[in-house]
Amino acid sequence: MPHFRPDLEGLVTYVPGRPIEEVAREIGMSPDDIVKLASNESPEGPFPGVVEAIQEAAQSSNRYPDSDVYDLTNAVAEHVGVDPDQLWFGAGSTGLLGSIALSLGGPATSAVYAWPSFVMYRIISRWAATQAIEIPLDSSHVHDLDAMAASITPNTTVVYVCNPNNPSGTVVSGDRLEEFIDSVPDSALVVIDEAYHDFVADPSYRSMLTRAPQQPNMVVLRTFSKIYGLASHRVGYAVGNAELLQRLRRTQAPFTVTSVAQAAALASLGNTDELRRRAEANAAGRRQLLGALDERDLARADSQTNFVYFSLGDDSQELAREFTSRGVIIRPMSGGWVRVTVGTEPENQRFLEALDSVMETITA
Incomplete structure (x- = not known):
C-alpha cells in the first residue's frame, strides 16, 4: 500500500445528493415518479438555444478545448462589466476553490469561514494542509462577521464568505459585508462565493463583483450551475484583480472547461427575459415553501436562494x-436541519405532501 498523507486520514469526501436512478432501484419506484430536491439544481433544462450549441460543439470532441476560454471570457466580461483579464474560468466554482486553497494553503496557515456553510471549504482546507477555523452562524443562521474578523490571525491566508449562504440561504447585507472586507488584512484573500446571487430578493443584499477587480486581495465567484441550468457542464468563474488571478491560475490543471461547456455557457448569456422569468418562478416557489413551513410551525431560515433550510426532529x-421512502430526495444537514431545493409547483406539492406524511410518522 502506498504511503498516504497522514493528515488526510479521516477526511470525509464530498457527498452529493443521491441520484434519482439509485433511489428508484432502492425503493422500487419508477424514476419518473421520484422528485429530487437535494442538490439545488434548476428544475428546468438549459436556456433556449443551448442544446443546439452543445450539439454543434460536440462535433469537435477530438480537439482539446480552448484553454484560454477566449470567447466565453470576452462575452462574460461584457455581460458583467469587467475587463477580460479580470476573469478566471474553471470547472465550476468548486474547481476554482480547490486552486485557491492550494495556492494559499500549507502548514502553519489557516482559513476562516462560517459554519454551516459550503462543505467544500472544509474539504479543500484539508487538501491544502490548512487549519480550518469554523465560526458558527448566528441565531438567525447568518454569518457572524464580527466573530469571523476576530478569528483572523497573521497566519490566516484565506477567508470564505458564502453570500447567500449554503445551506441556510441567508444573506449578509452589502453594508456589513463591505465593512468586513475592509477589516481583513491585505495578507489574506477574501473569497465571496456568489453562486446563488441571481435568486436574491432582499434589498439589503449587494454583490461584491464590481469591487473585486479594484482590490488586490479579493475574488468573487459565480457559476452557471444554478439558474442557468448547466450543473452537469461545470462552468464557474472568478472576478478579481488581473495580477491576483494570474497567480491563482498556477495551481489549476489545463483544459478544465470543456469545449461543450464553454459553448453551453456562451449560448446562455444575454437572454435577460429568460433569466428574469426563472428568478421570478423561483421566488414564487420559495414563497410557497416558506409559507408552508410557517403554517406548520417549523423552525426555518430566511432563505434568499433556490432552496429552503428548516428543522424537523433531531x-x-x-x-x-x-x-x-416516499419518493422525495432531500438533503440532510446536521442537528436535525434539512435543505430542500425549490422545484416546480408540482414538485413542491409532492414535497409538502411527503412533509405532512413524515410529520405524522415522527409525532405518532
Whole structure:
C-alpha cells in the first residue's frame, strides 16, 4: 500500500445528493415518479438555444478545448462589466476553490469561514494542509462577521464568505459585508462565493463583483450551475484583480472547461427575459415553501436562494430516509436541519405532501 498523507486520514469526501436512478432501484419506484430536491439544481433544462450549441460543439470532441476560454471570457466580461483579464474560468466554482486553497494553503496557515456553510471549504482546507477555523452562524443562521474578523490571525491566508449562504440561504447585507472586507488584512484573500446571487430578493443584499477587480486581495465567484441550468457542464468563474488571478491560475490543471461547456455557457448569456422569468418562478416557489413551513410551525431560515433550510426532529439522516421512502430526495444537514431545493409547483406539492406524511410518522 502506498504511503498516504497522514493528515488526510479521516477526511470525509464530498457527498452529493443521491441520484434519482439509485433511489428508484432502492425503493422500487419508477424514476419518473421520484422528485429530487437535494442538490439545488434548476428544475428546468438549459436556456433556449443551448442544446443546439452543445450539439454543434460536440462535433469537435477530438480537439482539446480552448484553454484560454477566449470567447466565453470576452462575452462574460461584457455581460458583467469587467475587463477580460479580470476573469478566471474553471470547472465550476468548486474547481476554482480547490486552486485557491492550494495556492494559499500549507502548514502553519489557516482559513476562516462560517459554519454551516459550503462543505467544500472544509474539504479543500484539508487538501491544502490548512487549519480550518469554523465560526458558527448566528441565531438567525447568518454569518457572524464580527466573530469571523476576530478569528483572523497573521497566519490566516484565506477567508470564505458564502453570500447567500449554503445551506441556510441567508444573506449578509452589502453594508456589513463591505465593512468586513475592509477589516481583513491585505495578507489574506477574501473569497465571496456568489453562486446563488441571481435568486436574491432582499434589498439589503449587494454583490461584491464590481469591487473585486479594484482590490488586490479579493475574488468573487459565480457559476452557471444554478439558474442557468448547466450543473452537469461545470462552468464557474472568478472576478478579481488581473495580477491576483494570474497567480491563482498556477495551481489549476489545463483544459478544465470543456469545449461543450464553454459553448453551453456562451449560448446562455444575454437572454435577460429568460433569466428574469426563472428568478421570478423561483421566488414564487420559495414563497410557497416558506409559507408552508410557517403554517406548520417549523423552525426555518430566511432563505434568499433556490432552496429552503428548516428543522424537523433531531435526526436529519433519518428524516431524509423517511422522505426518500416516499419518493422525495432531500438533503440532510446536521442537528436535525434539512435543505430542500425549490422545484416546480408540482414538485413542491409532492414535497409538502411527503412533509405532512413524515410529520405524522415522527409525532405518532
